[in-house]
Amino acid sequence: MTTETLPQNKKASNQRQMITGIVLLAIGLLMFVLFARGTQPGQEAKFGMNLSNNAETIPIPDLILPVQPSLYALIAITIFLGGWQLARGIRSTGLLIGIVAFSFVAAFLIWATKDQSFNLVGMLSSSLVRATPIALAALCGVISERAAVVNIGIEGTMLLAAEAAVVFATVTNNLWVGLLTAILTGGLIAAIHAILVIRFRVDQIVSGVAINIFGTGTTSFLSSRFLEKNIDALNNSGTFQIIPLPLLSKIPIIGPIFFQNNIIVYLMIILVVIIHILLFYTPWGLRTRAVGEHPKAADTLGINVYFMRYVNVIIGGMIAGLGGAYFTIGSVGRFDQDMTAGKGFIGLAAMIFGKWNPIGAFSSSLIFGFADSLQVKMQILGVNIPSEFLQMAPYIVTIIVLTGIVGRAIPPAADGTPYEKQ
């Protein structure tokens, strides 16, 4: 059997190598046609490397790139990699795709900025901020699905948490109370989801859909019934201040991006690290993964499958609740109907793109946050690409990743299936 399948696999991987190589060459050509062709020698692109009005960081000079040589260099890298892939094959597909994607985006930015100036650090910093709710939603997904419970009700959960946060923060005049309420709300909604799918064995997707409809309905109902009429009493909380971390915030480029944020962004980064460690280096993580991959075996070894699932889903919900808090007390200080605008679903996409791995989910959230931030900045640069297409990118990328053409995303084996103790 194995002797038969092996050559086939090799053939398939050869074929895949060919396809990837050709695609890379095509991308290189595309970069030439789209970006390099219309440029003139002597054009320059100016990238701002400091946040405006930022006394915290040590200022550094702006990055001024000659447009044409930079573009040709990036195209050369892409074509070289494509050719190398065709001829010899490159082991690490991830690295390959990473470099090419970087070249493409860099070429695009240089092309879009020609004869203009553009604050690069500002955009990267806003990418991280925009990635925060996506990453938190994705972490919620990772932690539940590693225990084999699918939660597509993240969107509804975040909406409910967002509204709870702003109302409690306004009423008590204390943002921390709001934050706590959001986390508890998220935990509560997730607990309901957990009881429905684990105890009552309701279909996990159905329960998630119900939570989304219920969450949208409840928040909009309360918003138009109470919040819109009593803005100052109920819906005006203020937001968490930006806390520059001492010393770290002084570092050029990295400082303004990572170390001058509000508490929710910091919490998100800390959570990514903690959950990664918990999931892969502790007994709890091993049990969680066992429950997600092979619940029956886990049960045989004395792991309480139901308990593990409850705990994971509820913790996940609390993280989603934190993500909800970002929308109100973490960014604008008030609640608007449907303000999550699909971030819960993009979080789901980030989770898949990140292969059910906390760090991976965080990285893909950054990419999606970058796309989000880019489409805003593009309007400023006056680039003639409809912003809707950039907004579509995360969804299209997810579909492509799921098909397995570019790196296969494999979910936990028991994901989405209820467990019945025998």
Place this chain on the structure above:
Amino acid sequence: MTNKEINKAAEKAKPEQEEKHGKTGFVDNMVVPVLAVVTGLIIGGIVIAITNDTAVAAWGNFFQNPGAAFKASWDAVLTGYGALFSGSLGKPADMIAGIQNYFATGDSKLILKAFYPITESLVTATPYIFAGLAVALGFKGGLFNIGAEGQFYIGALASAYVGYSIVGLPWFVHLPLAILAGAVAGGIWGAIPGYLKAKTGAHEVVNTIMMNWIAFRLSDWLLSGPMKSSGFRPVTPNIEATAELPRFFPDPLRFNWGFPLALAVAALVYWFLFKTTLGFEIRAVGANPDAAKYSGISVVRNIVLVMTLSGALAGLAGAAQVLGTDHWVGQGFSAGYGFDSIALALLGKSNPIGVVLAALLFGVLRSGATSMQSLAGIPIHIISIIQGLVIIFVAAPVIIRGIYRIRIGSSDETVLTRGWGK
């Protein structure tokens, strides 16, 4: 009788009971959905009562005047639901007066006004029937089409495009062409995740969610650019009169041929699912893909077929909405028909007859909610709250059985999805 005897008797009765449950009759099938709706409405009533200012004030004086507290709450619920049902079904007295007036004077104004609410409910029910059938067909084939909302948009846009861009065709060519465009476009939008599922195993739930968001962004772009009418707002031009589904009555009644068409399609779907070989195969794959595969049914073909047909039905929902009711497409055009249709399909137990009944109910709720908002000041979103609850109750019959202490077969557990990956 001793306990032992009772146990024995129970054991004896068990097989009989189970046999009865094996062939659940029409009435048995109705018990859970009807009770779910009733419970949802009761909880909705409680929400109305506790968010009513007068009622809340009366409860504040509970110890002085307990009767007034109950009365105020009761009044609030009565006013709310009174407005809901008179706004969606109309008042019988007005209808009789209208008919009398019409025969006495020949003036049709009153009669039209009296029948406006109920015809408007049927108008709202029309897209619900199509979209509910779409999701139900997916369920029957073992697939969860969360993408009805996106397919609805794409179908509506395609129909609108054919409707306004082609001028000078006779109606018997133009109208079928516009309807067909909606079905084909929706079908393609559904076929993509179907094909990916069949060929690569990428889960249809994730991919249909992603396709939804791609559809939303695409429609945003189309409506603000290529398909925008000459006016200021992001809407399409009005469709040609030759593409309109004819209306039965003069304005303002919008009741049109879409409704009978929806009923006919429901009958067609019923016939297709239960009386044709292909329908049998679809249900076989839905019930047990492995068994179906080993009995020679092509699972791949069936998955693609089901998703295409499901998408086409959702596209028809959009077509009916454009061609029959609105005559143009704008942003936020769907108002959640596609998402509600998941609730519909569950409520109707994926049976075309059940779906039609559930769609009528949702049509009544949705169209009545508008007058509830204007007459009783209750935000329209209460309907979403009720819908979310109804989904949970239908999906977890245990809860309903627990509340009403009834014994119904447990055969109706809903496990629709079988994990993410395969």
